[in-house]
Amino acid sequence: MVTRALGDYFDSPDTLFHLMNSATATMTACNTLNQGGVIAALMEAPAAAGALAARCDLPADRVERLLAFLAGHGIVERSADGTYTATARTQVLHDASAYLASTEIGARAGSQLLASMRAEGKTAFELYYGQPVFAFFTGQPEVAARFGAFMGWMTCRVQRFLFAEHRFAPFGTVADIGGSMGDLLLAVLEEYPGTRGVLFDLPDTVELARPGIAASPLADRVEIVGGSFFDAVPPADLYTTKQILHDWSDEECVHILRNVRKAINPGGRLAVIDHIVSDPPAPDEAQSTDIAMMIWDTGHERRLAEFEALFAASGFRLERVSRNPSGHSVIEALPVQVSGGEKT
Ligand SMILES: C[S@@+](CC[C@H](N)C(=O)[O-])C[C@H]1O[C@@H](n2cnc3c(N)ncnc32)[C@H](O)[C@@H]1O
Numbered sequence: 449m450v451t452r453a454l455g456d457y458f459d460s461p462d463t464l465f466h467l468m469n470s471a472t473a474t475m476t477a478c479n480t481l482n483q484g485g486v487i488a489a490l491m492e493a494p495a496a497a498g499a500l501a502a503r504c505d506l507p508a509d510r511v512e513r514l515l516a517f518l519a520g521h522g523i524v525e526r527s528a529d530g531t532y533t534a535t536a537r538t539q540v541l542h543d544a545s546a547y548l549a550s551t552e553i554g555a556r557a558g559s560q561l562l563a564s565m566r567a568e569g570k571t572a573f574e575l576y577y578g579q580p581v582f583a584f585f586t587g588q589p590e591v592a593a594r595f596g597a598f599m600g601w602m603t604c605r606v607q608r609f610l611f612a613e614h615r616f617a618p619f620g621t622v623a624d625i626g627g628s629m630g631d632l633l634l635a636v637l638e639e640y641p642g643t644r645g646v647l648f649d650l651p652d653t654v655e656l657a658r659p660g661i662a663a664s665p666l667a668d669r670v671e672i673v674g675g676s677f678f679d680a681v682p683p684a685d686l687y688t689t690k691q692i693l694h695d696w697s698d699e700e701c702v703h704i705l706r707n708v709r710k711a712i713n714p715g716g717r718l719a720v721i722d723h724i725v726s727d728p729p730a731p732d733e734a735q736s737t738d739i740a741m742m743i744w745d746t747g748h749e750r751r752l753a754e755f756e757a758l759f760a761a762s763g764f765r766l767e768r769v770s771r772n773p774s775g776h777s778v779i780e781a782l783p784v785q786v787s788g789g790e791k792t
Pocket residue numbers: 582599600602603625626627628629632648649650653675676677678689690691692695
């Protein structure tokens with residue numbers, strides 16, 4: 449994937465305005481039409497805006513304007529008689545609905561970034577919503593499920609790289625720590641026959657994941673465990689943590705990884721799946737996600753040396769890296785001998 453530097457748009461006020469105005473309008477139009485059911489209806493069959501609006505119980509004039517905006521940007525097609533047709537791009541938009549909706553949550557919290565920078569100790573998310581992100585999801589199953597679907601979409605994005613460019617050494621049991629709805633775990637189990645998996649996440653989250661796991665043909669190879677990785681994690685040969693460490697400060701990551709080190713079976717390994725920040729800075733996903741982390745959590749995206757420092761502080765050493773130029777990389781670490789209660 450080619451990523452363009454946003455700086456190109458800052459060459460003139462016209463291109464700057466186009467970028468900023470289009471980004472806001474795209475997010476608003478996509479979320480509104482997705483959440484209102486218009487995109488799903490359009491994907492069933494071509495239709496005029498009026499017919500789609502009637503089906504979704506929405507005002508025809510505004511559905512027409514929103515669809516016309518998407519047509520102008522080539523996200524849906526509009527014929528001369530005003531009929532709209534879904535394209536492959538509309539499918540991408542539809543598949544991204546949980547991502548786009550979850551991003552709205554972060555965009556609101558972003559209004560508090562400056563305040564959070566001036567008042568050390570609270571994230572922008574906490575200032576806006578009054579609680580940290582994962583506490584916010586607890587007790588809001590609908591919002592949490594949408595976030596879980598967003599994470600599943602992110603897993604789909606990295607899956608091809610993960611299985612084509614990286615092979616895990618043989619393992620018996622894999623534990624996906626902070627595994628959300630189990631998308632990654634199920635994909636790993638499918639790719640590595642004869643293995644077993646543990647889905648570990650907060651108690652409320654694993655309850656949301658349970659029906660999806662039960663419906664999977666791989667369900668009998670999965671154990672579901674609810675708990676906090678700040679307390680303890682279940683034993684396993686291979687630990688995967690995808691988009692976990694980037695949520696947390698260095699101190700918190702060391703706490704999590706030390707718990708993994710305590711529980712890991714002899715001969716086991718850790719596979720961190722996260723962005724690696726490029727040095728010098730590049731216009732890539734790692735950089736933009738880093739800003740999101742600044743808003744949502746206490747964490748940040750890391751350079752490889754920063755992962756190595758986390759490993760060194762928690763009883764691991766870097767073993768190998770499969771670098772993904774356009775998304776999440778795999779950073780594998782092996783346990784080293786340290787004094788403490790860990791298995792050896
Ligand atoms: C950014 S999501 C990543 C989800 C998943 N690994 C993926 O990449 O699709 C972070 C996950 O960490 C979980 N989590 C947050 N705090 C946790 C804790 N203290 N113990 C266990 N899981 C936690 C959340 O519920 C959420 O599923």
